[in-house]
Amino acid sequence: MAKIQARILRGFRDYLPADMIPRRAMFSKVEDVFRIHGFAPLLTPALEYSECLLGKYGDEGDKLLYRFEDNGGRDIALRYDLTVPLARMVAMNGGLTLPFKRYQIAPVWRAEKPGRGRFREFFQCDADIIGAAGPDAEVEILSVGVGILKALHVGGFTISMNHRGVFDGLLAGIGVEDPEKKAEVIRTLDKLDKIGQDRVMEILASEVGLPASSLERIAEFLSLEDGDLDAAKTFFDGDEVAIAALDSMASTLSLAQEMGIGDHLEVRLSIARGLDYYTGLIYETTLTALPDIGSVMSGGRYDGLMSMFGAPAHAAVGISLGVDRLYAALLELEEIERKESPTEVLVTVFDEESRTAAFQFTHALRAAGVAAEVHLGNTKKFGKQFRYADKKQIPYVAILGPDERAEGKVRIRTLADGSEQLLSNAEAIQTLASTSS
RNA sequence: GUGGGUGUAGCUCAGUUGGUUUAGAGCGCCAGUUUGUGGUACUGGAGGUCGCGGGUUCGAUUCCCGUCACCCACCCCA
Numbered sequence: 001m002a003k004i005q006a007r008i009l010r011g012f013r014d015y016l017p018a019d020m021i022p023r024r025a026m027f028s029k030v031e032d033v034f035r036i037h038g039f040a041p042l043l044t045p046a047l048e049y050s051e052c053l054l055g056k057y058g059d060e061g062d063k064l065l066y067r068f069e070d071n072g073g074r075d076i077a078l079r080y081d082l083t084v085p086l087a088r089m090v091a092m093n094g095g096l097t098l099p100f101k102r103y104q105i106a107p108v109w110r111a112e113k114p115g116r117g118r119f120r121e122f123f124q125c126d127a128d129i130i131g132a133a134g135p136d137a138e139v140e141i142l143s144v145g146v147g148i149l150k151a152l153h154v155g156g157f158t159i160s161m162n163h164r165g166v167f168d169g170l171l172a173g174i175g176v177e178d179p180e181k182k183a184e185v186i187r188t189l190d191k192l193d194k195i196g197q198d199r200v201m202e203i204l205a206s207e208v209g210l211p212a213s214s215l216e217r218i219a220e221f222l223s224l225e226d227g228d229l230d231a232a233k234t235f236f237d238g239d240e241v242a243i244a245a246l247d248s249m250a251s252t253l254s255l256a257q258e259m260g261i262g263d264h265l266e267v268r269l270s271i272a273r274g275l276d277y278y279t280g281l282i283y284e285t286t287l288t289a290l291p292d293i294g295s296v297m298s299g300g301r302y303d304g305l306m307s308m309f310g311a312p313a314h315a316a317v318g319i320s321l322g323v324d325r326l327y328a329a330l331l332e333l334e335e336i337e338r339k340e341s342p343t344e345v346l347v348t349v350f351d352e353e354s355r356t357a358a359f360q361f362t363h364a365l366r367a368a369g370v371a372a373e374v375h376l377g378n379t380k381k382f383g384k385q386f387r388y389a390d391k392k393q394i395p396y397v398a399i400l401g402p403d404e405r406a407e408g409k410v411r412i413r414t415l416a417d418g419s420e421q422l423l424s425n426a427e428a429i430q431t432l433a434s435t436s437s
Numbered sequence: 438g439u440g441g442g443u444g445u446a447g448c449u450c451a452g453u454u455g456g457u458u459u460a461g462a463g464c465g466c467c468a469g470u471u472u473g474u475g476g477u478a479c480u481g482g483a484g485g486u487c488g489c490g491g492g493u494u495c496g497a498u499u500c501c502c503g504u505c506a507c508c509c510a511c512c513c514c515a
Contacts, residue, residue, distance in 0.1 A: 010506080010507095060513075064513095081515090108515090110514085110515090112513080112514080113438075113513095115508090115509090116508080116509085117515085118513090118514075118515080119515090122515065123515090124515070187513090294515090295515090298515090320515075321515095322515055323515085324515070325515075348473095348474085350473070351473095380472075381472085382472080382473060382474065383471075383472095383473090383474060383475065384475090385474080385475085386474050386475035386476090387474095387475050387476085388475085389475065390475040390476055391475085391476095397474080397475080399473075399474075401473060402473090403473080411473095411474095413474070413475090415475065415476075416476095418474090418475085418476090420474090
């Protein structure tokens with residue numbers, strides 16, 4: 001048989017056990033937070049009809065779809081995100097009780113050029129509330145975000161929020177109405193933190209071509225104190241759209257404050273978010289300890305997306321976790337660690353005569369809920385069994401040799417410090433069951 | 438998509454100013470020192486079409502061209 005070179009598609013990757021174990025632990029904590037906030041899990045197909053995805057992400061996005069013809073000649077594509085399939089599902093299920101709260105953790109595919117931290121297949125983790133307008137839903141979403149970061153023990157963090165209405169007002173005020181141009185200006189403003197105000201003004205002047213009077217107005221806007229909503233209201237005096245946006249943020253902030261999650265929130269009028277479909281609140285999150293990795297959690301309100309499928313317009317607000325960034329951050333902070341095996345106890349097989357006892361003890365451990373594995377393979381080299389446990393970071397080794405069996409006991413060795421305890425089987429199982437969670 | 442850089446063992450990298458004969462190191466892996474005990478130490482071993490294709494040459498892992506992959510920056514995002 002011809003040998004085939006083992007290889008993997010560019011931008012795709014295997015998640016090996018050493019990463020999957022801590023990764024799943026992280027997801028499990030996240031799911032707990034979704035659950036206690038009343039979000040239900042949803043699963044949608046990897047493949048969708050192309051027409052359901054096309055035209056939702058802009059021209060650039062359409063080009064990045066993985067698009068095929070299936071064996072039946074249907075024009076299909078791999079999902080590009082989780083939000084559009086959610087909208088499709090909501091449009092197809094008119095009987096859903098609103099507000100509808102769902103979360104979904106699943107891979108999405110984009111035919112982009114891969115780079116550092118950028119893949120063609122990656123996971124998104126979204127929670128959204130469909131069918132609830134106003135600050136209440138916003139506060140619930142922010143509460144989820146705060147809850148997750150607390151559950152993950154990331155340390156300090158700041159959720160910076162803004163409102164698209166602020167930009168709508170600002171840009172209408174200086175006569176920028178063309179959606180294309182609006183998006184361009186907003187994308188440029190979004191780079192403020194990265195490249196600084198001078199460079200932003202430069203780009204707006206030369207590349208976007210804004211007149212001097214507009215630039216002046218934007219410079220004045222950028223010099224507003226973040227978080228000073230009163231000053232912002234004065235600046236936008238008479239601009240109904242912007243004032244409504246500022247008021248909406250103020251009530252979100254005050255409800256969040258009273259709920260007890262306000263400490264992590266701040267208003268930052270410069271943040272913009274790249275996606276065009278946001279219509280209200282927008283926010284992103286940076287970790288105090290690792291600001292350089294960028295936003296680990298972001299989202300906003302996107303009323304209107306549902307109506308693209310001909311369904312009634314539904315209010316919608318959501319949150320999206322940057323799970324790969326969060327995972328990297330947790331490793332960096334040593335809040336989680338890579339681990340090759342879930343096994344808590346390796347039960348060694350001392351010799352042929354000990355095999356039955358080893359298997360029986362292993363079975364009893366499993367019945368008590370302890371992750372246990374019995375050594376597989378030849379028993380000639382007893383030391384190799386310990387080496388195996390050590391390499392797989394298995395914390396405990398059980399020994400049932402002739403000496404132990406003669407006493408009706410089992411020896412439990414803790415590999416971390418080399419200490420050993422001689423216990424009855426029942427005692428050993430009880431001890432191990434209580435130390436392994 | 439544009440520009441720059443790098444491809445030698447599972448990983449991180451030396452090296453060959455073109456030359457026969459065994460292309461090396463550290464880590465990792467396997468085995469032994471140690472037939473009731475891993476992590477340390479010592480000893481030995483396996484593992485390489487020098488990314489792939491073509492060209493120049495008496496001779497290419499080394500030089501040239503192409504190609505693919507990876508890295509960095511820009512763009513865009515998660």
